[in-house]
Amino acid sequence: MPEVSTVPSLDQLHALNPVQQPTYEDTGEVADVIARLRKLPPLVFAAECDKLRTKMASVAAGEAFLLQGGDCAETFDGVTASNIQNKLRTLLSMAVVLTYAAQVPIVKVGRMAGQYAKPRSSAVETRGGVTLPAYRGDAVNGFAFSPESRRPDPQRLLGVYNASSATWNLTRAFVTGGFAHLRSVHTWNADFVKNSAAGVQYQNLASEIDRALAFMVACGIDDNVFGTVDFFSSHEALILEYEHALTRIDSRTSLPYGTSGHFLWIGERTRQLDGAHVELLRHVRNPLGVKLGPTTTADTALELADRLDPDHEPGRITFITRMGAGKIRDVLPEVVAKVTASGRQVAWVCDPMHGNTFEARNGYKTRAFSDVMEELNGFFDVHEELGTWPGGVHVELTGDDVTECVGGSDDLVEADLVNRYETLCDPRLNRNQSLELAFLVAERLTTGRIRRANPVQNYVPVSL
Ligand SMILES: O=C[C@H](O)[C@H](O)COP(=O)(O)O
Numbered sequence: 001m002p003e004v005s006t007v008p009s010l011d012q013l014h015a016l017n018p019v020q021q022p023t024y025e026d027t028g029e030v031a032d033v034i035a036r037l038r039k040l041p042p043l044v045f046a047a048e049c050d051k052l053r054t055k056m057a058s059v060a061a062g063e064a065f066l067l068q069g070g071d072c073a074e075t076f077d078g079v080t081a082s083n084i085q086n087k088l089r090t091l092l093s094m095a096v097v098l099t100y101a102a103q104v105p106i107v108k109v110g111r112m113a114g115q116y117a118k119p120r121s122s123a124v125e126t127r128g129g130v131t132l133p134a135y136r137g138d139a140v141n142g143f144a145f146s147p148e149s150r151r152p153d154p155q156r157l158l159g160v161y162n163a164s165s166a167t168w169n170l171t172r173a174f175v176t177g178g179f180a181h182l183r184s185v186h187t188w189n190a191d192f193v194k195n196s197a198a199g200v201q202y203q204n205l206a207s208e209i210d211r212a213l214a215f216m217v218a219c220g221i222d223d224n225v226f227g228t229v230d231f232f233s234s235h236e237a238l239i240l241e242y243e244h245a246l247t248r249i250d251s252r253t254s255l256p257y258g259t260s261g262h263f264l265w266i267g268e269r270t271r272q273l274d275g276a277h278v279e280l281l282r283h284v285r286n287p288l289g290v291k292l293g294p295t296t297t298a299d300t301a302l303e304l305a306d307r308l309d310p311d312h313e314p315g316r317i318t319f320i321t322r323m324g325a326g327k328i329r330d331v332l333p334e335v336v337a338k339v340t341a342s343g344r345q346v347a348w349v350c351d352p353m354h355g356n357t358f359e360a361r362n363g364y365k366t367r368a369f370s371d372v373m374e375e376l377n378g379f380f381d382v383h384e385e386l387g388t389w390p391g392g393v394h395v396e397l398t399g400d401d402v403t404e405c406v407g408g409s410d411d412l413v414e415a416d417l418v419n420r421y422e423t424l425c426d427p428r429l430n431r432n433q434s435l436e437l438a439f440l441v442a443e444r445l446t447t448g449r450i451r452r453a454n455p456v457q458n459y460v461p462v463s464l
């Protein structure tokens with residue numbers, strides 16, 4: 001287990017030449033912001049992180065399934081009650097579909113209350129001959145295309161803390177205060193059922209749940225047990241100043257935790273083995289995710305696991321693969337096979353979004369629902385062949401009726417993208433597409449072809 005004294009200082013992290021960081025002009029101002037952040041209370045409790053780690057251990061063991069979703073980039077303007085509520089009810093509806101239709105316990109994690117910083121392919125953006133720093137998320141700079149807005153502003157890190165705090169406060173109230181009661185399963189989607197195939201399918205399922213609940217109540221079961229859900233926050237731990245300032249020593253155990261969110265992940269662009277992000281996160285006790293793109297080798301995955309989880313702690317490591325619909329069947333098998341053959345039991349989760357982005361002819365960055373489903377099918381097929389457990393999905397979604405991804409049963413086409421394209425970074429599934437995805441994943445989970453229990457023990461190494 002990591003020791004308090006070993007948490008590296010910010011200077012030590014900077015000596016590792018971290019990538020994807022803002023360059024601030026006024027280092028004195030940065031120091032003031034960090035000092036202020038260090039005094040603020042933690043956003044999550046260490047014991048909640050432990051609880052999620054235990055749940056992720058069930059995912060790794062093939063006994064539960066992770067649903068992780070939310071915006072690509074949360075925004076300060078997006079911190080409104082309706083936005084949070086819509087996102088939450090979309091995630092809860094998806095979780096209900098998966099729980100009821102696939103009869104698997106669902107671990108529910110939002111890409112919420114902290115997802116404000118973005119790694120970018122290019123450090124700059126050029127429009128009409130003018131080149132400015134790229135937008136790196138509200139944590140760093142503004143989206144408006146002007147030199148003032150694009151200047152990295154350290155005060156924004158306090159904005160991240162406040163926005164995360166407000167988002168999590170309402171989310172916590174919703175999931176414990178009655179909104180998430182299974183009795184309300186109909187009302188979450190009552191307003192959009194009329195014009196959507198997924199909505200109709202959802203209401204049918206909700207009616208079945210109503211009947212099942214009524215039956216249980218008639219049998220004498222107290223339905224208050226269905227009144228609250230466990231819901232957790234997550235984001236990419238990208239900006240070192242912020243994550244370091246929120247790394248705190250847990251008073252119960254005297255061990256360090258990242259308290260900016262329950263589940264922290266390291267992105268595809270920042271997972272260098274000897275880089276600053278791996279160095280910081282290997283010292284915190286949270287459950288950790290690592291994104292693995294199409295160039296990942298099995299050895300890289302094993303080295304990352306060894307570095308971040310030397311003690312093989314159950315639930316510690318989740319590999320979030322995002323290889324692309326066209327590559328997953330070629331790349332994933334060897335990675336999963338070798339990691340599993342090493343005796344490790346990690347959670348395998350599919351992000352079917354980031355390997356499938358393309359630019360539409362009208363210039364919008366988009367994704368096709370069919371590619372998303374094709375990558376998910378590849379993910380399920382690979383795990384089915386290896387006898388390992390496909391542990392979950394990680395998706396970029398919103399609770400609103402946006403038009404950012406093409407396809408789905410509403411058959412959005414490229415010309416529709418202009419109607420409601422609101423993301424400031426990557427295209428998200430809208431509420432219909434998200435529910436549709438949940439039904440399709442539930443279908444895959446119920447085919448019965450996937451082994452549920454003890455994948456490591458059942459695993460027979462294949463020759464590669
Ligand atoms: O969300 C992930 C990345 O930040 C995003 O895909 C990068 O997008 P870009 O290639 O437009 O920089």
Ligand SMILES: C=C(OP(=O)(O)O)C(=O)O
Pocket residue numbers: 072119236266267268269291292322354
């Ligand atoms: C940046 C992201 O993904 P990746 O690191 O996989 O590119 C993301 O999840 O928004």
Ligand SMILES: [Mn+2]
Pocket residue numbers: 072073354396425426
């Ligand atoms: Mn993204």
